[in-house]
Amino acid sequence: MSTTEHTNFKPLKAIPLRQVTIQDPFWSARERNVIGTVIPYQWDALNDGIPGAEPSHTIENFRIAAGDAEGDYYGMVFQDSDLGKWLETVGFALSKERNPELEKLADDVIDLLGRAQQPDGYLNSYYTVKAPGERWTNLRDNHELYCAGHLMEAAVAYYEATGKRKFLDIMCRYADYIGTVFGAEAGQKRGYDGHPEVELALVKLYQASGNRSYLELSKFFVEERGQQPHFFDAEIREREALQGASGKKKRTYDYFQAHLPVKEQTTAEGHSVRAVYLYSAMADLAVEYGDDGLKEACRTLWNDTVGRKMYVTGGIGSSAYEERFTVPYDLPNDRAYTETCAAIGLMFWAQRMLQMEKDRKYADVMELALYNGVLSGISLDGKSYFYVNPLEVWPDTANFRNDMHTVKVTRQPWFGCACCPPNIARLIASLGQYVYSAGEDERELYVHLYVGSKAGVELAGVPVQLTQQTNYPWDGQAELQLSLQQPADLTVCLRIPGWCRKWTVSVNGAETDAGEPVNGYAKLTRTWQDGDRIELSFDMPVELMHSHPNVRSNAGKVALQRGPIVYCLEEIDNGANLQDLAIASDAQFDVNYDAGLLGGVAVLTGVGSRSVIPAKAEGILYGTRPFERAAAPVKAIPYFAWSNREPGEMTVWIRSS
Amino acid sequence: MSTTEHTNFKPLKAIPLRQVTIQDPFWSARERNVIGTVIPYQWDALNDGIPGAEPSHTIENFRIAAGDAEGDYYGMVFQDSDLGKWLETVGFALSKERNPELEKLADDVIDLLGRAQQPDGYLNSYYTVKAPGERWTNLRDNHELYCAGHLMEAAVAYYEATGKRKFLDIMCRYADYIGTVFGAEAGQKRGYDGHPEVELALVKLYQASGNRSYLELSKFFVEERGQQPHFFDAEIREREALQGASGKKKRTYDYFQAHLPVKEQTTAEGHSVRAVYLYSAMADLAVEYGDDGLKEACRTLWNDTVGRKMYVTGGIGSSAYEERFTVPYDLPNDRAYTETCAAIGLMFWAQRMLQMEKDRKYADVMELALYNGVLSGISLDGKSYFYVNPLEVWPDTANFRNDMHTVKVTRQPWFGCACCPPNIARLIASLGQYVYSAGEDERELYVHLYVGSKAGVELAGVPVQLTQQTNYPWDGQAELQLSLQQPADLTVCLRIPGWCRKWTVSVNGAETDAGEPVNGYAKLTRTWQDGDRIELSFDMPVELMHSHPNVRSNAGKVALQRGPIVYCLEEIDNGANLQDLAIASDAQFDVNYDAGLLGGVAVLTGVGSRSVIPAKAEGILYGTRPFERAAAPVKAIPYFAWSNREPGEMTVWIRSS
Incomplete structure (x- = not known):
């Protein structure tokens, strides 16, 4: 692995940002918010003009x-x-x-x-x-x-x-x-x-x-x-x-990812933002130089990161101390650090791995981080930010225990170390470049993300316009329409998201057998006509997600996910002491889009159970009899939208009864 | 409550230490260890003579x-x-x-x-x-x-x-x-x-x-x-x-229990050792001055401490930051601080409350702290100590995460702040004074703890010798024999431990109806003869203990307790990842005394379940299907004895499936 070997990569290339226009019910408002509000707000911040x-x-x-x-x-x-x-x-x-x-x-x-x-x-x-x-x-x-x-x-x-x-x-x-x-x-x-x-x-x-x-x-x-x-x-x-x-106290080399030459590194170590920025550059160089050793190092580091050190939200870096990775499966929810910048950096790296490897698994992580661990970093109004993104919060202690001093219950207007706010702004402003790629033989058009948009690209000399319409992530329908000056032989490669178990694709209204997806992409090769229409339908049920049993902090718990969106429970909807709330392993949830809530979100509602606490239990901490439990309503909102109402408890992982 | 009211208390009085001789299979060895080993060892420590x-x-x-x-x-x-x-x-x-x-x-x-x-x-x-x-x-x-x-x-x-x-x-x-x-x-x-x-x-x-x-x-x-x-x-x-x-940075008054005049204090606040030392003095003064206001303040503070802020081990003070109480029910297991001195101080206070109130509930806490949160502070050889007594340890992270920097996986030979080692030494050396009390009318002889011993006391001028034999805490039998120079009208008050649901008492071999216990004490009033023998038998099944649902960190978990002994699982007996191990809500455990293990302990063995982790699950952190589970043996040892073998994981609270 330490010698450089050369292979002719034919990587994907992102369709440049200036050729993609976002027109999307979910993202356009956020993009406008960044351009119209966040850019001026952050300019004021850079000029010390934000009171407080x-x-x-x-x-x-x-x-x-x-x-x-x-x-x-x-x-x-x-x-x-x-x-x-x-x-x-x-x-x-x-x-x-x-x-x-x-x-x-x-x-x-x-x-x-x-x-x-x-x-x-x-x-x-x-x-x-x-x-x-x-x-x-x-x-x-x-x-x-x-x-x-x-x-x-x-x-x-x-x-x-x-x-x-x-x-x-x-x-x-x-x-x-x-x-x-x-x-x-x-x-x-x-x-x-x-x-x-x-x-x-x-x-x-x-x-x-x-x-x-x-x-x-x-x-x-x-x-x-x-x-x-x-x-x-x-x-x-x-x-x-x-x-x-x-100078400052000496840190160990691994904090800087400088403990070994990069091709010899096999585990994600140290400061998590530094790590994913480095790994992104390694992927860039692997492609530019066709370096197999670097490519293999990237794969190994990726597997360690997402297979042993990533939260279900796509957050990484579980320890506030040195803002770093710790040991495999150490993913505490209440003391999760999961810096917003680290989830953003994971997207950078994921995109590069995706271009290099053309494998859906990288797009899945890119999407997961985007809709959850990245987006949680910014408030709905764009004016306050989380640096740290815990998966469980109990405000009474978060404000009290020094061992959770980095956890904030509400987003902050700015930070002395203000890396995250402008990072999330640039990520949202550049979202268009994550949606599509052009493929190796210049006749492949990849769709990675389902985001309403128009994209223009020239594939082997043929100009192609693609229009995507979707209500993603709230439902699993997407429609893509091609504009061509003349019929063209192209392959449209459609990502079948890793979270999706059942899907259909139609062309011009007729369901099509797209064959077995290749590395997670359904490939439609044909002579496309101007105005051809592709309709995708992804089944998007509410899933109860389970952790690998080595994740101690999630033992006996499940998380709710629907499509790419990870859900959470907030106190305002479910009362206090969310750890007592349990849901059955086969719990069913209703999905309702609530346009008036949190800027418009799909809400999950179901029934779980809670302890019945009789008055005589007051002041008795321990006993030999379990408390009786009674049915209790459960309402979950997208994790990214938490802490946009009254501050209170929050949890992503829910007891499974 | 702020005015001083006077009542004629007739408190119990401890039988002084010099009148009590410990002769007990469990405690005598520990007492000898303190006298023969710990005193010389700590003398060396005070003279800087302990290498390392x-x-x-x-x-x-x-x-x-x-x-x-x-x-x-x-x-x-x-x-x-x-x-x-x-x-x-x-x-x-x-x-x-x-x-x-x-x-x-x-x-x-x-x-x-x-x-x-x-x-x-x-x-x-x-x-x-x-x-x-x-x-x-x-x-x-x-x-x-x-x-x-x-x-x-x-x-x-x-x-x-x-x-x-x-x-x-x-x-x-x-x-x-x-x-x-x-x-x-x-x-x-x-x-x-x-x-x-x-x-x-x-x-x-x-x-x-x-x-x-x-x-x-x-x-x-x-x-x-x-x-x-x-x-x-x-x-x-x-x-x-x-x-x-x-001088030093200002702390809030409540850290020092100086936020209010003591009679106006209703909740246990601040540094936990300071708190229980103060409350002990308050109880002393309440008795000495017959001060009802102080007595009521003590009761209120007691209820808050043991009803909302105490671990199942009798440990108190859940936060390393300021070594303090935090908010009700904030009892994390992995970041438990539970300083050894605080559990000792709780015993001091409990004894004073017991003398004042003659209520078993205080003796229950005194016993619980003694056999668990206090005794865990010292190694079996008496030469190393825990300052901090967590209820859950994962060594890989305890050595890594700064948010758990106070947690040690093995006991230490001494500390720069060495309050705990000599405190536990004096507690063990003075155990005799916690066993008995003499009652208000001088004709009541109280037995609080079941510890093999001889005690001599004069009750209203009548010299009484009491000999207690027991194999407590490993079984629930105790025999008490009276030596009298002449027949005497006495009331022997026998604590029926709060953990015991079924018990019998016999006098001279004949089962006796002791009537309903008074404040938890069975009272035997009669004209006692020299050589009279009382036999007590307490049912001592293994109990699955449940927390109040407000204790978030114990949601869905049980602890094993038998008699006064709280158990734990260690990695050396049960393998790694103890959080994955689950036991059924009606799990049965066998009890076997193992003389060769950890100085002689009753071991609990039973069957639980563990996840079956197929090879293909490696590198996959989250999925929609729960892992299958298979039966797995469970072996529990007394919590106080943990970390006397190979260092590894430990947990008190076990998932309930």
């Missing part, structure tokens, strides 16, 4: 770095990345519709970045303002390349949306400079960032600019990681010689 | 204070109390059998205390060595009176065992001095210690010395607690004026 929110100082830091203002740097060392994510979101927004006012705002801040850029191309407000002589002295802890990466991603998005090169050029200059600092040549640093991000960003920068040196630099960073002698040790020695101190 | 253990420096601190040595103070501010508890244990040991060598050691260290005592009577090594000008400037945080209290308790025990007055005189001098510093007179401090202890110690000092001013001082401390304007605030202001800083 933790200050950001991000723009001011750049103004000081540019010489436009005087003052001290304030914030985390990675504050620059918040602007990167915001600008990337703006880029995604502009790719849908140009907006002169927003573009002016972005251009002005890009000008500011230009002024803050140093003559040699360096661009980082923390070091420029606070420690100008100390560049590249603490790669392990100080996120210097991480910030560069987010600005690179933003520059690519902005360039692709607007065609304007200024930001792209700024970031290419910075990348060129980084390329002089890092490398295997004498006098260069054989190092890499403690927080992976620049690696995947450099791949994007290469793809946008065509400059292959950025891809090579990404490969260098990924391949150096975890090599011996260890860069972080050498760096500490240099820093001690220079500054007389080694 | 955290240093103590306790004796050295006193040597420096006495001018016998030079050096700096080292350790917690309350290091003195460790010597107090050790000397108290020595006192208890000597009350059983004088031991010249041990007595010499104690006398020497008492001489050292005499040399360390300041001319005005003050005796505290921390302030004497480290901050001689700052006495009484931080009552809230620095345990000055707490340390005094432990030395007072030791002095009383040593005096009662040996008749030597030196230590008692030292502590009376110190108490006299304290009485000049604190009080309601002008120029005196209207204060009290952040950690209650001196209050109950002063009651003992009063009882041993006959000097009622100590009782009055205890009453002053208890009644001042929580009054407004708040002493801790005044103290901070004075300290700021004096030292320019306010």
Whole structure:
């Protein structure tokens, strides 16, 4: 596995964002919310204009770095990345519709970045303002390349949306400079960032600019990681010689995914966001270089992540301490960390694995994370956020026990460490690029997600327009219509979701035998005519989900899922002490769409049981007789929508009686 | 409730320790272990002579204070109390059998205390060595009176065992001095210690010395607690004026049980050890002063503690953060704090409530804590200790998750904060005083605990010798024999344990109708003859214990209990992933005494079920079908004996299927 082998991959390619328009009852409102509300709100946040929110100082830091203002740097060392994510979101927004006012705002801040850029191309407000002589002295802890990466991603998005090169050029200059600092040549640093991000960003920068040196630099960073002698040790020695101190407390290498060379890593370890950002870059490089060893490492890491360390919501990283993976099957619900950014990063990685492997299983996880562990991170109004996404909350203790101090019962307006809010904004704004792919022989059109949309793509020279209409995720119907200038031989590959046991596909009203799905995709190959219509129908019953028995915290419990949506119980609907509520192993639930609830959600209602607590039981904690139980109504709402009403208890996993 | 009302209590009185000799298959070995092994071991610990253990420096601190040595103070501010508890244990040991060598050691260290005592009577090594000008400037945080209290308790025990007055005189001098510093007179401090202890110690000092001013001082401390304007605030202001800083971060008053005057307190709050030490003193004063308001406050606090905040093991204080009570029914098993000292303190309080109220319910809790949450704190060899006593352990995560950093999987040889080891030693060494009481009219002889022993007591002038033989807790038989110099009219009051549903009592071989127990005590009133024999037989089936449904962490689970012994499952007997193991709601268990196991324990064996995990389930975390289950053997051992073999998983609460 440690040698590089080359295979001719023919990966899928996402249909670029600017060619996809979301027109969807579920997602359009969320997209509009991001563009119309979240982008301005987060701009205010970056300018410290949100009353009651933790200050950001991000723009001011750049103004000081540019010489436009005087003052001290304030914030985390990675504050620059918040602007990167915001600008990337703006880029995604502009790719849908140009907006002169927003573009002016972005251009002005890009000008500011230009002024803050140093003559040699360096661009980082923390070091420029606070420690100008100390560049590249603490790669392990100080996120210097991480910030560069987010600005690179933003520059690519902005360039692709607007065609304007200024930001792209700024970031290419910075990348060129980084390329002089890092490398295997004498006098260069054989190092890499403690927080992976620049690696995947450099791949994007290469793809946008065509400059292959950025891809090579990404490969260098990924391949150096975890090599011996260890860069972080050498760096500490240099820093001690220079500054007389080694900086923050030493963490173990696995926290940084730097415990082994990446091809030798077989288990997901350490900080979960760092992990999935790295694995995303590894998948990119596996494809770009046709590297079988890297591909196999990605598969192994994937299986460990989703097969042993993922919550039913698609959340990952179960421990608040170091925001990290712990041991297999350690998935406590009340102390779940499951950072919003980690679920987003899992989507990034899943999409890349999907393009590489063309296997539904990656799309299933991408979809699961999207509708649950990602979407729970933002309130319905777009103005408050969860950093941590527990699967069980008892507010009385969450506010009390120090061992759950990271768990919040309500979403927060902003964070001192504000990585999640702009991350979820850019994810929603870029959703279009997760829906479709074009296939290897250029005649395959893949549908991964069922999201109402229009997509335009050229397959082997044939322009194809696809219109998708659906009420997903609330029902399992989707209709796809092709617009063609002339009949075309194409294969339409339709994802049959992993959660679906029964489905039909019709073409122009006639049910069609699509044959056995290939890697989970029903493949319809024919000479398609303009106006051809595909109708999909996925059975979407309420399922009682069971955990692998090794997940101790879910022993004897079930979760409710319907389609891609994982449900939860809230106190407001079910009363307090949700752990006492139990449902039978064959419980049936009614599904009703409630347009007036939580922005419109399908609600599950059924009957479970609860203990009958006689008055004489008050003050008696333990006894030899079980309490009698009586029927009790159960009402479940989608997990992503929890905590949008009165704060209270919540649980995803429900006792099975 | 805030006014003091007086009632003529006729409380029970414990039969003093020197009049009770333990001769018991279960306890004698433990008592011998404490006297023969633990006392010397802990003496070594106080002298920093245990390789690999955290240093103590306790004796050295006193040597420096006495001018016998030079050096700096080292350790917690309350290091003195460790010597107090050790000397108290020595006192208890000597009350059983004088031991010249041990007595010499104690006398020497008492001489050292005499040399360390300041001319005005003050005796505290921390302030004497480290901050001689700052006495009484931080009552809230620095345990000055707490340390005094432990030395007072030791002095009383040593005096009662040996008749030597030196230590008692030292502590009376110190108490006299304290009485000049604190009080309601002008120029005196209207204060009290952040950690209650001196209050109950002063009651003992009063009882041993006959000097009622100590009782009055205890009453002053208890009644001042929580009054407004708040002493801790005044103290901070004075300290700021004096030292320019306010000391440690301010905690809320309830941490110190100082949020309200004690008679207005209705719920158990704050640091759990502090709480039960205070409540013990409140019960003492309620009896001494016949104070109905204090008695009612004790009852209310008791009901809240044992009815809403106690583990099934008798452990209390469920949160590591501030070692405290949290909210009702918040009793997580894996993050149980349940400090050994808190269970010991609960025994102290329970005994006082029992003497005051003559109600079995207090003896039940005293017994429950003794055999479970207290005894789990010490290893079978007496040389290692749990500070924290969880009810569920998964070592892989306990060593990994920061949110369970206080949980240890194996007992430790010593602690930097070493309150628990000497506390459990003194508890075991003084067990004799918990077994019997003499009743109000001096003709009632109460038997609270079934522990093989001989006790001598004079009831209204009639000397009575009682010999108890039992194999408790492994079976429910006990035989009591009376030795009388002449026939005597007495009432023998026999506790019918709360866990027992069926029992018989015989006198001289003939089953006797003892009538309905009074407050849980079967009362046998007759003219007893020398040699009369009482045989008790308590049915002791294995019980499946259920929690109140409000205890979320035990929903759907049962615990095994037999007699007073709570059982647990260990990985070494049952394999890993104990949460998957389930037992039926009507599961039957065999009971077998295994003399070779864990020092001799009754083992429970039965059949439960476990998931069958097919190979194809590897790497699949969630699915729609439950796993099949197959019969699996279940073997339970007493909770107190866990972690005396190979380290591994443990659980008290078991899934009920």
